[in-house]
Amino acid sequence: MLDFLGASQNVLFSAAIVLMLLIGAVQLVGFGHFDVDADADLDGDLLAWLGVGRLPLLMLLVVFLASFGIIGLIGQQASHDWLGVLQPLWIAAPVAAIAALPVTGLAARLLARILPSDFTTAVPIEDMVGRGATIVVGRAEQGSPARARVTDQFGQAHYVMVEPDTPDQVFEEGEAVLLVRQQGAGFRAITRGDHRLPYIDG
Structure with missing residues (x-):
């Protein structure tokens, strides 16, 4: 064989x-x-x-x-x-x-x-900025992104790679975050308690 x-x-x-x-x-x-x-x-x-x-x-x-x-x-x-x-x-x-x-x-x-x-939903990836997401796989640190689930304006889920926007933050699985900017194919995020961007529920 x-x-x-x-x-x-x-x-x-x-x-x-x-x-x-x-x-x-x-x-x-x-x-x-x-x-x-x-x-x-x-x-x-x-x-x-x-x-x-x-x-x-x-x-x-x-x-x-x-x-x-x-x-x-x-x-x-x-x-x-x-x-x-x-x-x-x-x-x-x-x-x-x-x-x-x-x-x-x-x-x-x-x-x-x-x-x-x-x-199967085709939505521009940059439209996810400003939306809430949940860490679903991994532990996110700067330079070490984790997989997160974010819902678009049509109610469809997408999976993106996320890392904290500041070096002192760490996101654990199950943690809710806010996507604040796109970086390459992934995103920088903050905790939902921080209000740098208008919050969009996702």
């Missing part, structure tokens, strides 16, 4: 699955978030067909990587069983990529129906 997965004709498919698992693991432990990538513009029917706009781009990438890797490995196994050889990567990879596109589109449509709406 390991020889099959590590064969030069299969290395790209195996790498796609490993990358998919790594991205998923990063999301689960709270060092990243889907919602930053959720604001992709639809440039046409093709992007809509592929599922862009239905799911955040990072989640869509995970679905594509899984589809590409699994289809590629299944195709190579079928080639080995039926023809006795593995197909060269320059043949197998484009075929698997093309086959993965409709699978990705179908999976995106199914996931958009199943997943909670907090994964």
Whole structure:
């Protein structure tokens, strides 16, 4: 099995699955978030067909990587069983990529129906400034952000990375904070008792 997965004709498919698992693991432990990538513009029917706009781009990438890797490995196994050889990567990879596109589109449509709406709402991330949030994963210190849940004006939840705005503050899990400014892909926050910005319940 390991020889099959590590064969030069299969290395790209195996790498796609490993990358998919790594991205998923990063999301689960709270060092990243889907919602930053959720604001992709639809440039046409093709992007809509592929599922862009239905799911955040990072989640869509995970679905594509899984589809590409699994289809590629299944195709190579079928080639080995039926023809006795593995197909060269320059043949197998484009075929698997093309086959993965409709699978990705179908999976995106199914996931958009199943997943909670907090994964599918496309709201500019900067609109979260001034809203209340709750630390849900980790302990936030300056230079060491934690994952927080914030609700937008439509009542939909988003998950963002937060760190204190001042070095003397520390936020624990379950603590309510106020997002005061965006910093890169994350936010600086203060405790809700501080009123530097008008409070927006979230």
